[in-house]
Amino acid sequence: DTGVSQNPRHKITKRGQNVTFRCDPISEHNRLYWYRQTLGQGPEFLTYFQNEAQLEKSRLLSDRFSAERPKGSFSTLEIQRTEQGDSAMYLCASGQGSGTDTQYFGPGTRLTVL
Amino acid sequence: AQSVTQLGSHVSVSEGALVLLRCNYSSSVPPYLFWYVQYPNQGLQLLLKYTTGATLVKGINGFEAEFKKSETSFHLTKPSAHMSDAAEYFCAVSPDNNNDMRFGAGTRLTVKP
Numbered sequence: 001d002t003g004v005s006q007n008p009r010h011k012i013t014k015r016g017q018n019v020t021f022r023c024d025p026i027s028e029h030n031r032l033y034w035y036r037q038t039l040g041q042g043p044e045f046l047t048y049f050q051n052e053a054q055l056e057k058s059r060l061l062s063d064r065f066s067a068e069r070p071k072g073s074f075s076t077l078e079i080q081r082t083e084q085g086d087s088a089m090y091l092c093a094s095g096q097g098s099g100t101d102t103q104y105f106g107p108g109t110r111l112t113v114l
Numbered sequence: 115a116q117s118v119t120q121l122g123s124h125v126s127v128s129e130g131a132l133v134l135l136r137c138n139y140s141s142s143v144p145p146y147l148f149w150y151v152q153y154p155n156q157g158l159q160l161l162l163k164y165t166t167g168a169t170l171v172k173g174i175n176g177f178e179a180e181f182k183k184s185e186t187s188f189h190l191t192k193p194s195a196h197m198s199d200a201a202e203y204f205c206a207v208s209p210d211n212n213n214d215m216r217f218g219a220g221t222r223l224t225v226k227p
Binding site for chain 1: 118123150155156157158159160163204206214215216217218219220
């Protein structure tokens, strides 16, 4: 069990550029979650996968955001045409089994949009 | 809909003193409640969770929390603070499917020597 990993850990980009983040969950975890955390706030739910199926998306996930989990293992979160308001920590978590399972969080990717 | 309010964005205690971090929730269904801790530059780590059953939940590092339905509270306590407890603490609530976890804004705990 190597834990949830996220890459890159930090990303600085200019407004209007596209960025992609990767999350590798704990192996055999079939659930994968994406959250966004801004300074001074708790994480906000963005989206969730059960295996490769994206089952739920928050209204926070605008059309510029897309997430995939093509083989039910790692996941990517892409933000197109980044805006300064997208600057935040993007957290990934994974879990196993039914609804009350524990979510294990990765260290996050900090995005700064200049 | 679920929501969480954490009273006090900053709490400071002396080493050895009682730690009390407050959390009140709102939920339209029986809630599942969680406390997470976040150390600098690290991911969130689960301290404890309440699903069903015993309302006093014991977690890691000597923390515990009590689910009080009548008060819609889930306060986190530790009898004696240690310097290593200094971190950000988040309370969270989710409906029974755990797919839409709502976090509070967090409480930063400082422990003074």
